[in-house]
Amino acid sequence: MNWRRLLLPFSGIYWGITSIRNFFYDVGVRRTASFDLPIINVGNLSVGGTGKSPHVMYLIELLKDQKMTCTLSRGYGRKTSGFRIANYDSKVYDIGDEPMQFFRRFKNKILISVCERRVFGVQSLLKHFYPEVIILDDAFQHRKIKAGFNILLTDYNHPYFEDYLLPGGDLRESRRGAKRADVIIVTKCPETIPDDRYKVFQEKIKLTGNQQLFFSKIVYDNVLIGEMDNIPHNDWKNKNVILVTGIANPTSLVNFAEANFKNVLHLKYPDHHNFKDVEIDYIRKRFAETEGEKIIVTTEKDYMRLFEEKSLINDMYYLPIRIELNDKEKFNQTILDYVRTH
Known part of the structure; x- marks a missing residue:
């Protein structure tokens, strides 16, 4: 059983608050702007x-x-x-x-x-x-x-x-x-x-x-995008990957990575995570410990928060999706x- 189900009685309170709020908008008590x-x-x-x-x-x-x-x-x-x-x-x-x-x-x-x-x-x-x-x-x-x-x-x-x-x-x-x-x-x-x-x-x-x-x-795209170069799909199979994610649900990306790269180490962070210096150091440490051909792969969204990290940028790529x-x-x-x- 999901432990959060124990909190369902409190969901009733939340339901009451949000339902009243929506009702006020539906009947026009609270104003809505149109353009x-x-x-x-x-x-x-x-x-x-x-x-x-x-x-x-x-x-x-x-x-x-x-x-x-x-x-x-x-x-x-x-x-x-x-x-x-x-x-x-x-x-x-x-x-x-x-x-x-x-x-x-x-x-x-x-x-x-x-x-x-x-x-x-x-x-x-x-x-x-x-x-x-x-x-x-x-x-x-x-x-x-x-x-x-x-x-x-x-x-x-x-x-x-x-x-x-x-x-x-x-x-x-x-x-x-x-x-x-x-x-x-x-x-x-x-x-x-x-x-x-x-x-x-x-x-x-x-x-x-x-x-x-x-x-x-x-x-998923068939090319990894980096600041210095791109890596086509046919060059992925021999890569050991540090996969860094800060998204709500990385399951499909992890499955895709495990099916397309040699080895994958997943470092999971919360959605919209702002990376601290100690976390950057940890990513760099795990990358240094990885043997063979290796790269850091992340999502396009996470890349926006990481690409200014000079210690990572030369080894880091993102995987575009559509x-x-x-x-x-x-x-x-x-x-x-x-x-x-x-």
């Missing part, structure tokens, strides 16, 4: 681990050549506050790891912004930069702003309908919150979804008339239709 441009919100009901970043990047790739696109994130883990725009002088502690990841991948193709006050963030973007579409990163519970289109993500192996509210589970709000979504995406799916499991998702999610359900899987959807054409058309008509 006259397309705003797409990507979020979830649970605390992390559903793969928001690759889905946001999928949307960026889809829209960047169609409209002047901006992303707005809270900037989790940054040491600054207020509204900021990512630029070439930005550090990860100025804007957060995920916005830095977006900036390094897309650079001048879109605008990357952070602000813990989402309404003020959108107002600032409209006042100074004139975006044509805004992608909100992880704002499903941020009811002060009304997105025109909501995308809800849920993990295939840990779906919201099998979870419980905090602290007994990982849900930030009641499962009923899923009804606010226009699209629900089941993420981190296996290569093939068994028919019985597919039916479970269809039956348990219970789509309303205007909702759509999609399934996505993670696809998502594939079960019905890419339908999903793309749904998003493009919303953007063009709003």
Whole structure:
């Protein structure tokens, strides 16, 4: 038995607080700000681990050549506050790891912004930069702003309908919150979804008339990216790897690494982890102790917090990921239709 189930009585208190809050927004007691441009919100009901970043990047790739696109994130883990725009002088502690990841991948193709006050963030973007579409990163519970289109993500192996509210589970709000979504995406799916499991998702999610359900899987790139060089897939099999992760659920990455490299030592840290000097020293020590052909591999998000470490940079690489959807054409058309008509 999961020991957190002992905390389920306290989940009832959390349910009461979040349900009252959502009710006040639903009936208009608490005000919600609307804006006259397309705003797409990507979020979830649970605390992390559903793969928001690759889905946001999928949307960026889809829209960047169609409209002047901006992303707005809270900037989790940054040491600054207020509204900021990512630029070439930005550090990860100025804007957060995920916005830095977006900036390094897309650079001048879109605008990357952070602000813990989402309404003020959108107002600032409209006042100074004139975006044509805004992608909100992880704002499903941020009811002060009304997105025109909501995308809800849920993990295939840990779906919201099998979870419980905090602290007994990982849900930030009641499962009923899923009804606010226009699209629900089941993420981190296996290569093939068994028919019985597919039916479970269809039956348990219970789509309303205007909702759509999609399934996505993670696809790892066949090239490791480093500051000095890149390593193609056919050079991986003889490498001993120190795998460093600071993400919510590294299981699929660990499995992929163990299947593609000679030996893997996994050093696991919490999501959005800010590495301390003693931890950098430990990573370096374990790398020095590793024999044979060796490299340090990390996620693209973790790389944003590690690439300025001069003692690691020459031996460290990240593995880019992307998502594939079960019905890419339908999903793309749904998003493009919303953007063009709003």
